[in-house]
Amino acid sequence: MIFKVYYQDTLGEVPVRERTNAMYVEAETxxxxxxxxxxxxxxxxxxxxxxxxxxxxxxxxxDDFEVEQLDQ
Structure with a gap:
């Protein structure tokens, strides 16, 4: 299954919508x-x-669609 992950680049900042990124990840859950x-x-x-x-x-x-493979 492919998941869309919305994330900020750093843990130390308050989330701001304009800095939200997205990635696609293949995983089971x-x-x-x-x-x-x-x-x-x-x-x-x-x-x-x-x-x-x-x-x-x-x-x-x-145009930048790419599915990330997780290291298990």
Whole structure:
């Protein structure tokens, strides 16, 4: 399953919408996504699974679309 992760680059700042980034991660569960990103200094705001339609939309409308593989 592909998840869309909304995050801030650093843990030390208050989240600001204009600085929110997004990445796409392949994993089985949201917990697996959060555990896989734990070692990065990201402030994860929200993790959401993408339906087939949402995934298709992201692929077609995002030139920077790339799915991250988590180190297990």
């Amino acid at each position: 949201e917990e697996e996504v959060r555990k896989g990103l734990k070692n990065r200094d990201y402030n994860i705001e929200y993790v959401t699974p993408l339906s087939d339609d949402a995934l298709s939309y992201e692929k077609n409308n995002n």
